[in-house]
Structures are given as structure tokens and as C-alpha cells.
Amino acid sequence: MTQLQDRRTTRALRRPHWAWIIATVSFITLIGAAGFRAVPSVLIDPLHEEFGWSRATIGLAVSINLVLFGLFSPFAAALMDRVGMRRVVVAALLLVAAGAGLTVFMTASWQLLLCWGVLVGLGTGSMAMTFVATVTSRWFVRHRGLVSGILTAAGATGQLIFLPLVAALATEHGWRTPAVVVALAALAVVPLVLVFLRDHPADVGTTAYGATGDEPAPAPVTGSSAARALRTLRDAARTPTFWLLAGGFAICGMSTNGLVGTHFVTAAHDHGMPHTTAASLLALVGIFDVGGTILSGWLTDRIDPRLLLGGYYTLRGLSLLILPALFAPETQPSMWVFIVFYGLDWIATVPPTVALCRERFGVSGPVVFGWVFASHQLGAALAAFGAGAIRDTLGDYGLAWYLAGGLCVLAALMSVSIPGRREPETSR
Structure with a gap:
């Protein structure tokens, strides 16, 4: 009998913990949903040429996407508590697939705003970074920072996979082909989520990875998910930590998704660089971001997250201030240095921000992070539209780069000013 128990124990030890299965499925899911992030930067010029829409109009569609991406995020976190991660x-x-796929039929700019903006914005906002925060909070005690970094890097990995593909397909076959490919990629992940994703460790008879004792699944959340999200915002907004995190993360969104992610390819093309070359450079940002974000997660488990954020924002600001001088028809060594440097810092801010939300707001941390992430997307939306307007008005993006660089230095100061003491938890 003892030998049989020993053999069962040995087999159990050899099997991977369910938390790692959940993390793997989550990583693949985030890659599948990340395809759309590669679309706007590559398709701005093709849409402008075919329909005559201004870059500000196309940027407005991206802005709506980013606003909904952010504002719906905390509600999605609360909804995951109510109906489960898998359903959400x-x-x-399905929303991402519909929004990307329906663009092939559009003939008017309002349809672009509906597809790119509303449908994809709600879809991406329903998972995004709050999904990362929810997975790590429920399934991991040990290595939370590292896993946050790995899952956050999934977005960059998706960018790495899709950007060169989208650019090549758009060049060879027109912009409609990559839109369909992105829609199919999102649909392909659905069966994996249905089969493997689970809401809580107790659902499969285990505990969170690194937990010291039996931890039953939390009691089902009752009441309105929207009311809980708004109540959490009300309580968090009473603390300086929330506003400093939200303000810094808004600038983070401006200087990444909103500006570089949306306009880098067009800005490089303004200086004579082919779209495919510029898209490949942006994809390389994704390569280095994978390593940088995972390293940031590892560092978050060991170093004060406030100091990490201060360093990340300072370095990013300096890199953006010198970027206008680096654009040229061909890729110079100085541009390669920027791509490596900026890539390592692209979304390295996420793991320490998630850690601070969890640290300071306890059980409500994922929902609080949803609101902080909403500020990130509002900043990104402002930059996506504003940089397009600057380009239309002044004829180049120079002012946009300088403004973003200066704001990053401000974000660094805000981050190191976050109080060191633990603040009261928000309501559950």
C-alpha cells in the first residue's frame, strides 16, 4: 500500500502543476488576440490611399479602440470574478475576430470606427492586462512577477509574429488579406480556451503554485460586476498611490501603443524607409521586449517596483528624444541601437505596476490594475489621435516624439514619489 502511494506521489510530482498549463494557455491566447495590434501601424497608408481618409481620422479609430480597450478593462476583471475567465x-x-474580419466590407469611415474602434476595442479590453493580473493572482504565489512578465510579453510575441506578416500580405495582396488572417488567428485560439482554461485552482483539485496550504476557491461574486468595478475605483481613488500609478501609466500608453505602435511605420516611411522595412524594425522591438519584460518580471520579485518604474520611464524618455534624428531611408547602426534599447523597455513597466496594485490594494488588485490600465489606454488614445493631427498639421512627427520624451521623465518622477507604506485595501 505504501509503495502504491509512493508511486502515485512520484507521478504527481512529475506532472506539471496546473498553474503552468493555465499560464501556457493564457500565453497562446494573448498571442492570438495580439494580431490586431500589428494592423493599424501597417495599414494607415493603404487606407489613406484607397479611401482618402486623413491620418487623423484613421488615428481616431485607433483612439476609440484604445479608449474602450482601457475603460472596459476593469469591468472585464470584475466580470471574470462573476462569470469566470473562460466565458469572458x-x-x-469572438469580438476581435468580428471587428477585424468585417473591415473587408467597409466603404465609409464610420464603419472603420465601428470595427477597429468599438468591436476590437471591447474584445481586446475584455482580456488584455487585467487577464494577466487575474491569472497571476489566482494561480501563482511563487514567481508571480516572473509569470506576469512572461504573459505580458505575449503581446510583444504576437506583434513579432504578425507585423512582418501583415506588412508582407498588405504589400503583395492588399490590406484586406491581413485583416482576414488576424480574424482567423483570434478564432483559432477559442477551442484551446474552452478545453484547458480554468478559473480557480480548486476547480481542478489543487492550490495556487507556491501556496503553503489548502486554499479553497473564493465564494462566488454576487451583485453587479459594474457596481463592483466602480466601487473599487471610488475606494482606490482616495489614495495617492492610485493617481501616481494611473498618471505614470497614462504616459506609458502615450509613449508606446499610442505613438510608436501606431505611427512609427508611417514616420519612418516619411523619411524614405519602405513600409516592410519599418514594420520589421517594429517587430524587432517585440523580440527584445520579450526578454526585457521577462527580465522585468524577475527583477520585480527582487527590487522595489517604484525604483524599477523610475528607471524604465527615464530611459524610455531619453530614447524618444533622440529618435527624430535617427530616421533615414536606410537602417543605420544608430537606429539598430534604438530598436534594441527601446525594445527592452517597451512594456517592462507592466510587472512592477501589477505588483504595486496587488501589494497596495490586496484582493481588489486586479480590478484596480484594470483602472490603472484604463489610464494607460486613454493616454495611448490621445497620442494615437494627437500624433496623427500633428503630422497632418506640421508635416512631420517631430513634435510628437519630443513631447512623449519629456512626459516620460515626468512619469519617472511620479513613480518614485509613490508612498512606501501599504495603503488600505479597497472594498471587495
Whole structure:
């Protein structure tokens, strides 16, 4: 009998913990949903040429996407507590697929705003970074920072996979082909989510990875998910930590998704660089971001997250201030240095921000992070539209780069000013 128990124990030890299965499925899911992030930067010029829409109009569609991406995020986190991660994620993937796929039929700019802006914005906002925060909070005690970094890097990995593909397909076959490919990629992940994704460790008879004792699944959340999200915002907004995190993360969104992610390819093309070359450079940002974000997660487990954020924002600001001088028809060594340097810092801010939300706001941390992430997307939306307007008005993007660089230095100061003491938890 003892030998049989020993053999069962040995087999159990050899099997991977369920938390790692959940993390793997989550990583693949985030890659599948990340395809759309590669679309706007590559398709701005093709849409402008075919329909005559201004870059500000196309940027407005991206802005609506980013606003909904952010504002719906905390509600999605609360909804995951109510109906489960699996249902929310499946619905999100279907919305992304619909928003990307329906663009092939559009003939007017309002349809672009509906597809790119509303449908994809709600879909991506339903999972995004709050999904990362929810997975790590429920399934991991040990290595939370590292896993946050790995899952956050999934977005960059998706960018790495899709950007060169989208650019090549748009060049060879027109912009409609990559839109269909992105829609199919989102749909392809749905069966994986349905089969493997689970809401809590107790659902499969285990505990969170690194937990010291039996931890039953939390009691089902009752009441309105929207009311809980708003109540959490009300309580968090009473603390200086929330506003400093939200303000810094808004600038983070401006200087990444909103500006570089949306306008880098067009800005490089303004200086004579082919779209495919510029898209490949942006994809390389994704390569280095994978390593930088995972390293940031590892560092978050060991170093004060406030100091990490201060360093990340300072370095990013300096890199953006010198970027206008680096654009040229061909890729110079100085541009390669920027791509490596900026890539390592692209979204390295996420793991320490998630850690601070969890640290300071306890059980409500994922929902609080949803609101902080909403500020990130509002900043990104402002930059996506504003940089397009600057380009239309002044004829180049120079002012946009300088403004973003200066704001990053401000974000660094805000981050190191976050109080060191633990603040009261928000309501559950």
C-alpha cells in the first residue's frame, strides 16, 4: 500500500502543476488576440490611399479602440470574478475576430470606427492586462512577477509574429488579406480556451503554485460586476498611490501603443524607409521586449517596483528624444541601437505596476490594475489621435516624439514619489 502511494506521489510530482498549463494557455491566447495590434501601424497608408481618409481620422479609430480597450478593462476583471475567465475570454476573442474580419466590407469611415474602434476595442479590453493580473493572482504565489512578465510579453510575441506578416500580405495582396488572417488567428485560439482554461485552482483539485496550504476557491461574486468595478475605483481613488500609478501609466500608453505602435511605420516611411522595412524594425522591438519584460518580471520579485518604474520611464524618455534624428531611408547602426534599447523597455513597466496594485490594494488588485490600465489606454488614445493631427498639421512627427520624451521623465518622477507604506485595501 505504501509503495502504491509512493508511486502515485512520484507521478504527481512529475506532472506539471496546473498553474503552468493555465499560464501556457493564457500565453497562446494573448498571442492570438495580439494580431490586431500589428494592423493599424501597417495599414494607415493603404487606407489613406484607397479611401482618402486623413491620418487623423484613421488615428481616431485607433483612439476609440484604445479608449474602450482601457475603460472596459476593469469591468472585464470584475466580470471574470462573476462569470469566470473562460466565458469572458471566449467572448473577447469572438469580438476581435468580428471587428477585424468585417473591415473587408467597409466603404465609409464610420464603419472603420465601428470595427477597429468599438468591436476590437471591447474584445481586446475584455482580456488584455487585467487577464494577466487575474491569472497571476489566482494561480501563482511563487514567481508571480516572473509569470506576469512572461504573459505580458505575449503581446510583444504576437506583434513579432504578425507585423512582418501583415506588412508582407498588405504589400503583395492588399490590406484586406491581413485583416482576414488576424480574424482567423483570434478564432483559432477559442477551442484551446474552452478545453484547458480554468478559473480557480480548486476547480481542478489543487492550490495556487507556491501556496503553503489548502486554499479553497473564493465564494462566488454576487451583485453587479459594474457596481463592483466602480466601487473599487471610488475606494482606490482616495489614495495617492492610485493617481501616481494611473498618471505614470497614462504616459506609458502615450509613449508606446499610442505613438510608436501606431505611427512609427508611417514616420519612418516619411523619411524614405519602405513600409516592410519599418514594420520589421517594429517587430524587432517585440523580440527584445520579450526578454526585457521577462527580465522585468524577475527583477520585480527582487527590487522595489517604484525604483524599477523610475528607471524604465527615464530611459524610455531619453530614447524618444533622440529618435527624430535617427530616421533615414536606410537602417543605420544608430537606429539598430534604438530598436534594441527601446525594445527592452517597451512594456517592462507592466510587472512592477501589477505588483504595486496587488501589494497596495490586496484582493481588489486586479480590478484596480484594470483602472490603472484604463489610464494607460486613454493616454495611448490621445497620442494615437494627437500624433496623427500633428503630422497632418506640421508635416512631420517631430513634435510628437519630443513631447512623449519629456512626459516620460515626468512619469519617472511620479513613480518614485509613490508612498512606501501599504495603503488600505479597497472594498471587495
